[in-house]
Amino acid sequence: MTTGPLAGIRVLDLSSVVVGPVATAVLAEQGAEVIKLESPEGDLLRKLGGGARRPGMSGKFLNFNRGKRSICLDVKRPAARAALHRIAAGVDVVVTNIRPEAQKRMGVDAAALTALSPRLIHCSITGFGTNGPYAGKPAYDTVIQGVSGVAASFLPSNQGEPRYVPMLISDHVCGLVAAQMIGFALYRREKTGRGEAIEVPMFENMAAFVMMEHLGPVTFRPAVGPVGDQRVMSPEARPIATADGYVCLSANTDAQAHGFFDAIGRPELKTDPRFATVMARTRNTKDYFALRAAALAEKTTAEWLVIFEALDVPAMPYNTIEGLLDDPHLRAVGMISEAEHPSEGAIWAIGAPNSFSGGNAPPAGPSPLLGQDGVAVLREAGLDDDAIDALRRDGALIETAQEETP
Structure with a gap:
């Protein structure tokens, strides 16, 4: 029932x-x-x-x-x-x-x-x-x-x-x-x-x-900037290559970004006028994403995930579609399991x-x-x-x- x-x-x-x-x-x-x-x-x-x-x-x-x-x-x-x-x-x-x-x-x-x-x-x-x-x-x-x-x-x-x-x-x-x-x-x-x-x-x-996501500065009349969330639409907004795979990372708040700078051994970037605040990083999205890409190539995915977790930086490994079937979290919460279909x-x-x-x-x-x-x-x-x-x-x-x- x-x-x-x-x-x-x-x-x-x-x-x-x-x-x-x-x-x-x-x-x-x-x-x-x-x-x-x-x-x-x-x-x-x-x-x-x-x-x-x-x-x-x-x-x-x-x-x-x-x-x-x-x-x-x-x-x-x-x-x-x-x-x-x-x-x-x-x-x-x-x-x-x-x-x-x-x-x-x-x-x-x-x-x-x-x-x-x-x-x-x-x-x-x-x-x-x-x-x-x-x-x-x-x-x-x-x-x-x-x-x-x-x-x-x-x-x-x-x-x-x-x-x-x-x-x-x-x-x-x-x-x-x-x-x-x-x-x-x-x-x-x-x-x-x-x-x-x-x-x-x-x-x-x-x-x-789409409009809720991407009108952004064009919401105002006259517009105060170009259409679109430039972070989301950036060519670099994608899984970041590591030494042996990819990491999916997003450090948006000041605390997260500053933790990221500590993780990559660049604490001086916390006061860099290009990256010190949310607004600064938004204005300099291209440079910020290029910095991330260069830094993550130096270590393996597993090494980065340990470092990011310790500093509370949001990051997870990249999964293939097939990989979802073996994801330990999805298995543990019952989102994927083996079953017997009555006809198939x-x-x-x-x-x-x-x-x-x-x-x-x-x-x-x-x-x-x-x-x-x-x-x-x-x-x-x-x-x-x-x-x-x-x-x-x-x-x-x-x-x-x-x-x-x-």
């Missing part, structure tokens, strides 16, 4: 790929029951993200859809749409990243579904919202990174060339925002009894994210990073095969066996994965 703070909350997940599944994964992690509706083709993420042991069960799909149940309906068929509405009438939250016009065609927009259930919280994640000149345009993470200024933030460090963050940062950020907004709406519903129609536009969220066999399981006073949330459970829970979900929505058989005969209910072999 789930015991998280969202235990008893039922969520209908009409989303796919990453942004919506991030939101519903967070809800499942905290105890919500998440019913994932998929088309006959299945969530595109089942096929994306590299190899798999079986068709339709990619590693990325496993990680983004832990603890969810899957029902597969062909919503182009009227009988399937009617069944979908029966399910929606019995849940607390609906999450979708279907474009608004398609939501209306399917009858799953906020107006249609809240008419069935006034207490429903309907969360629509869109690329560009429903107002303004970009409304309704299709969007993926890289599209949003480009238009929101994320890609442009690489210009100073990449010889004037824009670059995407090599992970789906817009999807992750906006998925977390959506989960947060749903939590706010559930709280208000407890006080008012009313549902909510939530809109989470990715462009607006990521543009706000031995896998690495990612734990819940956040906790309440009772501790971390328990594991959310395995990710589902396409359509594996359809009959159970329909019965819970009040359909009897005859009605379910009719959906099968009509081709509206799909119970087995029809997927291409990679």
